[in-house]
Amino acid sequence: MARNAKTDLLQGTLDLLILKTLALGPQHGWGISQRIQQISQDVLQVHQGSLYPALHRLEDRGWVASEWGVSENNREAKFYSLTRAGESQLEVETQKWERVTAAVASVLQVVS
């Protein structure tokens, strides 16, 4: 199963964004996608669909849990929430992200 090489970077970012979003409270997939789109706007150009493999991967890892419920407009929807393990993972990912951005920023400063 060949996969795009760029997803590695994207995946990490997407996972972080999902976890961060869910830290605010349980949400269904569409809600998460709206939220991420709001935050990142045009910077992260991903198909909305690629959110779902990421969600399921996080669920497979045990970082998020899911439950069927009723949406704000009375539709059946699958709600995701952050688990205990997900909370600590969010912390790990955030630190990692900060280290990377800091490193990249310092490289950029030196070069310019």
Place this chain on the structure above:
Amino acid sequence: MGRWLRRLRVLLGGRRFDDEVRKEIDFHLAMESERRQENGESEQEARRGARLAFGAVDGVREEVREARGMSFWDTLVQDARYGLRTLARSPGYTLTAVLILALGIGANTAMFSLINGVLLEPLPFRNGDELVLVRQQAVQSSRADAGVSIQELQDYRSRLASVEDLVEYHSMSFTLLDHGEPDRVDTGVVSANFFHMLGIQPLLGRSFLDGDDDLGAEPVLILSHAYWQSKFGGDPSVVGRVLEMNDKQHTVVGVLPPYPQYPRDNDVYMPTSACPFRAAAEAEPTSHRTFAGLRVFGRLAPDATLERASGDVAAIARSFERDYPQDHEATRSLGFTGDAALLGEELVTNARSALYVLVGVTVLVLLIVAANVANLALARTLRRGRELSVRTALGAGRGRLARQLVTESVLLALAGGALGVGLAGLSTDLLAGFIGRFTPRTGDIAVDGRVLLFALVVSLATGVVFGLAPAFALRRDLAGGMKEGGVQSGAGPSRHRLRAGLVVAQVAASFALVVGAALLLVSFYRLATKPLGFETEHVMTAAIYGNFSSLETTEDTQLFERQVLETLRSSPGTRSAALTAAVPQSAIVPGNVPVTLDGFGDGTPYEVDRNYASDQYFDTLGVPLLAGRDFRPGDTPEAPRVAIVNQSMAELWPDADPVGRRFTVRGPGMPGMPGTPDEQSFTVVGVAADYRLYDVEQENPAQYYLPVSQNPGRGTRLLVRVDGEPLDAVPIIKAAVHRADPLTPVEELATIAEVRSATHLAAPRLTAALLAIFALVALAITLVGLGGVIGTTVSQRSHELGVRMALGASRLSVLRLVLWEGVALAVVGVVLGTACTVFFSRVLSSFLFETPATDPLALAAVAALFLLAAVLATAGPARRATSIDPMQALKVD
């Protein structure tokens, strides 16, 4: 851990998971299109836009499955489907492989069902693993359990704290009278709490109650389920019925459920007080302290271990010797002691080595089968070289192709396994009958869940192992498959070595099997033809237990015995007739009686075997009397006590000439048999030649014979020497017995040869036959495999061989070349197999009679057989090689 559980849930959810993902995506699309409509897009635009923003729905679904670890299974299903299609396209290969695999897996499954039933299943009793046997033995005699006496049991009951609920058991054969028809029944004589202790509830009526085994209690009986079914047609009104036995009225109080009876199957059970011998012995508490005929077992106390119980029994047993010196005079020099053994272990000890041999055999068979099918699969991969190369060219990785091949072989193995389980199911009865000769624990042998699981695991493992061979070869040489003549490509030397190696492994394993079978056959031949020193074919035997109701007194019995013998001796076609206590070569073992020679030796007793015989006994068997005289009617109870000794016992006297001399027997008499004092002297009147009364694997013991005429009631076995067909004597024998007493049943009619065949020859014959069958199957599979490999080589080398012939090689030299290739493989296999045999035959050695496990002659003979067989198996391909047309071969390129 949680991750695998989640994945398992998804996997087991199957379609539901897919539905949920679809629903989730539908929800997303609906929400997105709603949002777009709110932003002013038309419904159609909104829906299109939502789809575009989402991306490929199918792709997302696929990725979701992958994220959940489902891709492994998706690929598996794909591979399996593809595998089934390709297998269906080559039915010949598929059928051969499945059949061979079925043999290997079936044999192993059957064997596991034996091991499962005999060794792994718990005893079918309440907490069966707590049951222990209390044993006593004289260390230096060969018997592990000499039994316990009534007085000793009473002592154990009061002093042995680590074993609770001690019960006794022994088995008798009594005549049961019902509707006036005598019926000989196997009777278990047991303590009242016997069934309660084992946790067996009666099917009908009641169990024995406390007090049922008190002396003088009303005699009661419990029927076994099988006896109730066969003799009373399962009639529930049998409870309360009164049956006559041993001259007493017994009330049937209950019927047992069908359960595997231990220590053996009985027709009926009675409490100890109902057995005349047992009751008589209990009534004389001071005597017969060491008359040890009882099996005693009980339950480990809650806080006790087997080690502690064993130590306690040993301590108590040793105290018997100290406290009752006279009773233990005979056994003192032999080291009297006791121990405790787990009943579950005790019941299977004898079966272990038989099981190990069978396991060794079936593992070898499976090895051969796996190697053989691996070779078939390799050859097939070779033929599929083109297809596989195309798939590689189309982007399939090697790992992916290897996985495909392994999936196919696992499919084959599963099909073979399913068929094998069927074969195993068919053979369990036969195998249970075989192992039943070594253990009573055959009741649980069946193809159950655990056996099915075993078959599944073995099938999967076999499939993976033999599938890896072609997959491994694939790694090396896929390149070049696309070239012209791709069918023959990919036959690199490494692959040939692999195929050759697999053939060598098969030859080695089947060589070990055939050698084992040959050794067992030779051993069986030696056992069966061992000279016994007496006539077995023309001696008819029968069991005639005198009937208590008509033979009340000793005189009655004596009269009965004389009448039977006289009638028979005057019947036409019978040369002589005699009575004895046990049929020679039946399932009997030597006893040991302490004997001192009057006027010789220092008074230390010899261990001697005691037997009973009437006059004409030695004549009937054709055993010569070396000195003195035979017993005669004049040897009455009133006359001086006489004995005939065998040659081995005669040699205990310094001049080996004991006629006229006396010897003395000290020790217990027979309880319930008044007139057998604890010390008796006998005058030797004759010396008989040694002959094999017992199993030939036993040493021939020193023996003396006492006349039945001075020991009435001992002559329960009739021996009749006939001139013609032994079967013709059956009506004559029945008539003679019934003329003397119509109520005495005549049973177990068989010649001594038949008795020997059923008792001592049946197990070795079955072992040899089983192994021979396995060995032949293994040999056949191996030879076909060898022929196949050489055949493939010939077709691969046809070009080369053609060139050789074009350059002037003779057909003979080509023939020799190909033959040599097959023979060389066989030679290497035989050499490795010999090493294998050394290990295997160590397990076998306990089954061999007068045959060394590494008999060089047997090894050489089997090796020669293998080489010959290898030549034959290679002959076909070799002939094909010589008929290659050089022109044709050259044109192929």
